[in-house]
Amino acid sequence: MNYQDDFRNKELVQGLARQIAALAKGKGPFTFMEVCGTHTMAIYQYGLRLLMPPEVRLISGPGCPVCVTPNGYLDRAIALSRLPNVIIASFGDMLRVPGSSSSLLRERAKGSDIRVVYSPLDAVQLAVKNPDKQVVFLGVGFETTAPTIAGSIMAADKLGLRNYFVLASHKTMPQPMSILSADPELALDGYLCPAHVSAVIGADAYRPLCEKYHIPCVVTGFEPADVMQGVEMLVRQAVAGESKVEIQYSRVVSWQGNLKAQEILAEIFEPCDADWRGIGTLPGSGLKIAERYCRFDAELAIPVEVEELKEHKGCQCGEILKGKVSPFDCPLFGKACTPENPVGACMVSSEGSCAAAYKYGR
Numbered sequence: 553m554n555y556q557d558d559f560r561n562k563e564l565v566q567g568l569a570r571q572i573a574a575l576a577k578g579k580g581p582f583t584f585m586e587v588c589g590t591h592t593m594a595i596y597q598y599g600l601r602l603l604m605p606p607e608v609r610l611i612s613g614p615g616c617p618v619c620v621t622p623n624g625y626l627d628r629a630i631a632l633s634r635l636p637n638v639i640i641a642s643f644g645d646m647l648r649v650p651g652s653s654s655s656l657l658r659e660r661a662k663g664s665d666i667r668v669v670y671s672p673l674d675a676v677q678l679a680v681k682n683p684d685k686q687v688v689f690l691g692v693g694f695e696t697t698a699p700t701i702a703g704s705i706m707a708a709d710k711l712g713l714r715n716y717f718v719l720a721s722h723k724t725m726p727q728p729m730s731i732l733s734a735d736p737e738l739a740l741d742g743y744l745c746p747a748h749v750s751a752v753i754g755a756d757a758y759r760p761l762c763e764k765y766h767i768p769c770v771v772t773g774f775e776p777a778d779v780m781q782g783v784e785m786l787v788r789q790a791v792a793g794e795s796k797v798e799i800q801y802s803r804v805v806s807w808q809g810n811l812k813a814q815e816i817l818a819e820i821f822e823p824c825d826a827d828w829r830g831i832g833t834l835p836g837s838g839l840k841i842a843e844r845y846c847r848f849d850a851e852l853a854i855p856v857e858v859e860e861l862k863e864h865k866g867c868q869c870g871e872i873l874k875g876k877v878s879p880f881d882c883p884l885f886g887k888a889c890t891p892e893n894p895v896g897a898c899m900v901s902s903e904g905s906c907a908a909a910y911k912y913g914r
């Protein structure tokens with residue numbers, strides 16, 4: 553198959569659904585989790601849960617980078633945006649995410665200089681053009697976006713810029729999967745492993761997790777036939793009592809991943825403990841700017857007072873990100889909380905579970 557349409561072929565997808573049903577019949581039940589926001593979107597968009605037999609349940613985990621970023625990070629970004637000589641540069645999704653008492657969008661309406669950029673290198677250019685301002689790029693994301701942000705720090709270093717900073721909140725994926733694998737309440741039977749992240753870190757990164765928790769892992773693509781084949785591979789392993797790492801998305805993902813991207817990450821960042829919304833602090837699950845590049849670290853370089861942390865009453869983003877409840881279980885879903893008026897991060901991001909459920913699942 554060569555073209556996107558081939559992976560959206562209705563007969564192929566329905567054939568895979570029949571194979572999954574035949575394999576799972578009389579076995580299970582099996583619970584599989586996807587930990588990638590693009591998978592979450594695809595599963596809702598193509599109604600793939602409706603194609604699952606009663607023995608197979610698909611649940612969503614912490615796959616959306618904007619959603620897992622805690623309020624404390626947003627509160628710091630908002631506090632920085634209120635400083636007179638600071639320009640905040642960010643990808644668009646972050647602007648609408650509510651912090652403890654405001655959002656970047658509201659701060660922009662009040663006069664803060666907050667710009668949407670399409671690449672971290674655009675933020676470097678902002679710093680070049682505004683030498684009297686401090687430009688802070690909001691560095692949020694998994695291993696997929698972290699190399700581009702590392703690249704921006706390299707570029708700023710090469711240009712000798714003293715007014716470019718990154719407020720870093722990068723997360724790395726295998727660690728939360730370990731925590732969720734050990735949760736008896738979830739009792740997971742397998743993972744649809746993320747595609748973009750795996751293109752960078754390589755499928756080998758899941759072997760320790762797979763071996764420790766005896767949990768099947770299949771790195772899966774984004775089209776409906778990809779997801780259905782990924783589920784079929786998971787059911788096959790679960791029924792056979794196997795636990796191994798497999799690559800369904802072999803047209804993009806290798807066992808070793810992108811070695812150049814890994815090299816750039818290792819140059820600019822070092823592992824750190826990280827706070828995940830709903831999950832808490834996980835040792836070694838984040839990336840902070842390494843000591844030798846610490847002059848680019850906004851948290852160290854620009855001291856600012858940050859307001860006291862508050863969570864939004866009634867919002868269940870934390871439980872949704874752990875796969876414990878679905879968006880439809882939240883009493884605010886579609887009422888007090890909509891994409892136009894989001895209460896929590898999961899309703900804002902284009903990869904958030906609540907946004908996906910609102911757009912396609914109602």
Ligand code: SF4
Pocket residue numbers: 866867868869872879882883884885886889890894895896897898899900906
């Ligand atoms: Fe939070 Fe809104 Fe999702 Fe409820 S529907 S969990 S309030 S984002």
